[in-house]
Amino acid sequence: MFNTISIYKKFENTYNINSFLYRLSKTPILKKLIPKNIYSHTPNKKFFSIFINIYSFIRNLLIKIIYYSIIYISILYLFKEKQESSFIHVLITLTILGIFINTSLFIPGKKNYYSINLLGFDAKIYTYSSIISKFIFTFILNIICLIPLKYIIGYSYVYVLILSLFTALCRILSEVFGLIYYKSKGTSLVNNEKDYFTLVIILISCTYVLPYFNITMNFNIVISIFIISIILTLISIGYLKKISDYKIIYKRMSTKSSIGLDDRKLSMTSIYEVSKKDYKIDDKKLEGKKGYDYFNTIFFLRHKRILTTSARNYALILLILSILIGTYICIHPEYKTMVYNIINNKFSWTLIIMYFLNRGAIVTGAMFYNCDRSMLKYNFYREENAIINNFKTRVKTVVKVNLIPAFTFSLGIISILLLTGKQIPIITYLMIFVSIIIMSILFSIHYLVIYYLLQPYDEDMSMKSMSYNVISFLTYYICYLCTTHTFSIMNFTMFVTILSIIYILISLMLVKKKAPFTFRLK
Amino acid sequence: MNLIVENLTKSYKDNVVLKDVNFTFEAGKIYGLIGRNGAGKTTFFNSINKDINIDKGQILLDDNFSRDINTNDIGYVISTPNVPEFLTAKEFLTFFLEINKDKIKDKKTIDEYFSMVDIKKEDQNKLLKEYSQGMKNKIQMLIEIILMPKVLLLDEPLTSLDVVVQDEIKKLLKSIKKDRIIIFSTHILEIAMDLCDEIVIINNKKLEKVEKKDLDTKKYKDKIIRCLKENKNV
Numbered sequence: 001m002f003n004t005i006s007i008y009k010k011f012e013n014t015y016n017i018n019s020f021l022y023r024l025s026k027t028p029i030l031k032k033l034i035p036k037n038i039y040s041h042t043p044n045k046k047f048f049s050i051f052i053n054i055y056s057f058i059r060n061l062l063i064k065i066i067y068y069s070i071i072y073i074s075i076l077y078l079f080k081e082k083q084e085s086s087f088i089h090v091l092i093t094l095t096i097l098g099i100f101i102n103t104s105l106f107i108p109g110k111k112n113y114y115s116i117n118l119l120g121f122d123a124k125i126y127t128y129s130s131i132i133s134k135f136i137f138t139f140i141l142n143i144i145c146l147i148p149l150k151y152i153i154g155y156s157y158v159y160v161l162i163l164s165l166f167t168a169l170c171r172i173l174s175e176v177f178g179l180i181y182y183k184s185k186g187t188s189l190v191n192n193e194k195d196y197f198t199l200v201i202i203l204i205s206c207t208y209v210l211p212y213f214n215i216t217m218n219f220n221i222v223i224s225i226f227i228i229s230i231i232l233t234l235i236s237i238g239y240l241k242k243i244s245d246y247k248i249i250y251k252r253m254s255t256k257s258s259i260g261l262d263d264r265k266l267s268m269t270s271i272y273e274v275s276k277k278d279y280k281i282d283d284k285k286l287e288g289k290k291g292y293d294y295f296n297t298i299f300f301l302r303h304k305r306i307l308t309t310s311a312r313n314y315a316l317i318l319l320i321l322s323i324l325i326g327t328y329i330c331i332h333p334e335y336k337t338m339v340y341n342i343i344n345n346k347f348s349w350t351l352i353i354m355y356f357l358n359r360g361a362i363v364t365g366a367m368f369y370n371c372d373r374s375m376l377k378y379n380f381y382r383e384e385n386a387i388i389n390n391f392k393t394r395v396k397t398v399v400k401v402n403l404i405p406a407f408t409f410s411l412g413i414i415s416i417l418l419l420t421g422k423q424i425p426i427i428t429y430l431m432i433f434v435s436i437i438i439m440s441i442l443f444s445i446h447y448l449v450i451y452y453l454l455q456p457y458d459e460d461m462s463m464k465s466m467s468y469n470v471i472s473f474l475t476y477y478i479c480y481l482c483t484t485h486t487f488s489i490m491n492f493t494m495f496v497t498i499l500s501i502i503y504i505l506i507s508l509m510l511v512k513k514k515a516p517f518t519f520r521l522k
Numbered sequence: 523m524n525l526i527v528e529n530l531t532k533s534y535k536d537n538v539v540l541k542d543v544n545f546t547f548e549a550g551k552i553y554g555l556i557g558r559n560g561a562g563k564t565t566f567f568n569s570i571n572k573d574i575n576i577d578k579g580q581i582l583l584d585d586n587f588s589r590d591i592n593t594n595d596i597g598y599v600i601s602t603p604n605v606p607e608f609l610t611a612k613e614f615l616t617f618f619l620e621i622n623k624d625k626i627k628d629k630k631t632i633d634e635y636f637s638m639v640d641i642k643k644e645d646q647n648k649l650l651k652e653y654s655q656g657m658k659n660k661i662q663m664l665i666e667i668i669l670m671p672k673v674l675l676l677d678e679p680l681t682s683l684d685v686v687v688q689d690e691i692k693k694l695l696k697s698i699k700k701d702r703i704i705i706f707s708t709h710i711l712e713i714a715m716d717l718c719d720e721i722v723i724i725n726n727k728k729l730e731k732v733e734k735k736d737l738d739t740k741k742y743k744d745k746i747i748r749c750l751k752e753n754k755n756v
């Protein structure tokens with residue numbers, strides 16, 4: 001078994017290192033530093049192996065720290081007076097929820113396919129070793145986080161040990177649950193939206209609602225749950241030992257469709273799936289359309305779930321929020337000044353709100369997954385005129401769709417400001433309206449531009465280029481930076497409007513010049 | 523040794539793809555499985571390989587005594603190969619040989635294995651992601667052949683290969699057919715007639731052998747096409 005674990009770790013390491021080096025080799029500037037024989041160069045790989053392992057550990061630790069921070073902050077805000085009991089209650093309930101939704105072994109995916117079907121790892125040993133390493137890894141990560149938290153929250157070392165062991169045992173239980181669920185239903189719980197969301201809602205409710213009513217777990221209940229988890233783990237180990245057809249389970253889980261060998265969905269790209277209801281298109285909507293206009297109209301009509309419907313939903317939420325705030329300050333006029341001050345001092349937050357309202361990244365993903373990855377194989381689709389015309393049609397549609405929530409948002413803010421009754425020059429209202437509309441256009445164009453200039457996806461969308469990730473991060477970071485500074489409404493709207501117009505003009509020129517060469521399959 | 527398929531039935535909801543299929547494949551022969559698009563060739567392979575649940579029937583391996591076939595008896599080369607893209611061909615083969623060292627008889631060196639499918643030295647250290655479909659196909663076929671399984675299922679394996687490699691693979695398959703059963707699905711009749719000892723068509727949800735008897739090649743070919751076109755029993 002140790003030999004299998006060691007070979008598997010080596011395989012996983014090599015795969016991750018090569019994947020990292022490949023990304024580097026596709027990144028502008030950095031790619032010049034990567035020699036062509038890098039994949040066969042062992043000393044370099046040893047260095048990267050250490051680097052990747054440290055990186056992977058730190059990344060997982062950071063995720064855990066964020067997880068614990070969210071629990072702690074939520075406790076601090078909601079149940080300040082009873083931090084210790086609430087924290088333990090929330091952690092245990094969330095860990096129990098994790099049993100049902102955290103399965104990572106018995107889900108369809110390429111990793112299992114490569115390991116079992118292709119490389120021929122012994123499926124039983126592969127399962128055991130994966131579960132054992134998950135147990136150890138979870139225990140280490142949790143104990144690292146729980147020790148410092150002990151000094152902040154004040155629970156005892158007994159709890160540190162019990163909670164670390166409990167979370168690690170639940171990791172085993174989650175894999176066994178995944179296996180039992182798959183054997184009985186032929187799929188994983190995550191793919192069964194109804195069961196999944198029902199369970200998540202029930203357990204999340206138990207997590208925060210019970211402490212609100214002063215119902216939390218005391219030491220005896222914690223110990224009882226811990227003992228039950230030990231008993232269940234022992235039963236699970238017996239169950240795992242009894243199963244003899246692991247290979248068949250993995251094989252069936254890794255059928256063509258689930259690992260994306262054919263053109264059906266990859267589980268990770270299900271977000272781009274077209275709803276069957278949208279297959280049928282009203283002919284009237286296509287009347288008078290020709291060429292790429294016709295082509296794109298069909299595309300957008302079939303994707304209205306992620307485009308139009310989603311934009312309308314956002315607009316509806318914004319409208320309801322505006323009405324609620326407006327009504328509230330009319331009933332309680334004493335809050336008018338506070339609301340005015342928030343809008344006036346925090347107007348730069350509109351940039352990050354517009355960033356989150358825009359569905360650019362998902363729309364371009366759908367464009368690639370459901371259209372361009374096949375169409376780009378044809379010469380006629382890669383011609384300069386075709387690319388530019390297509391881009392223009394897409395820009396028009398995406399801008400139009402994103403204007404729906406932008407329009408609602410700007411009118412909402414203007415209405416609330418009017419209701420505050422403060423003396424605000426009319427030019428400020430005008431600039432609020434113009435800047436929000438321009439921000440919406442900016443984000444709509446931004447995602448399309450980087451899509452056309454970088455074409456970040458590989459054919460099965462298993463990875464995005466590093467430059468795309470860097471630009472996406474920078475986009476978010478700039479929006480975030482704006483929230484940390486205070487600007488007056490006038491300054492901010494002028495600043496954003498002018499910069500956006502400059503960006504839009506430059507990026508459109510760049511697309512015209514470069515996209516015919518950059519918009520290609522990787 | 524025989525591979526015995528008894529009453530195999532498989533349907534997807536209301537669509538019955540295979541119905542009461544009965545057939546015996548004999549060791550030492552290469553079978554060409556021919557059928558029209560959607561006739562059920564891949565479903566048949568997936569059923570044998572236990573990739574899908576079958577509705578009825580059994581698949582037995584009769585090697586002195588009859589028993590249920592198990593996944594270790596089978597090698598299956600699928601038509602659209604999916605290989606670990608971020609491994610080089612050499613790394614992939616090294617891992618494969620290391621993992622399966624106890625199962626491989628008549629071991630060779632890595633270079634000898636690569637030369638079996640004509641993969642040049644300079645390509646061995648390339649990522650499989652950068653390989654063409656044909657090259658990926660060769661790698662997939664190589665690892666299945668290395669294990670020398672009792673039953674080798676090949677779903678459209680030669681279509682994407684260049685003629686030189688096609689010829690090499692044909693020779694390789696002919697050289698290993700002794701003591702094993704090779705079932706080979708293809709749309710290209712010429713390849714099937716050139717390589718296979720028996721032609722089996724999948725028609726009307728069943729498998730049927732097309733007898734050659736004393737027909738010459740052209741007449742035999744016409745007979746196969748007629749059978750497929752007319753949807754008749756042979």
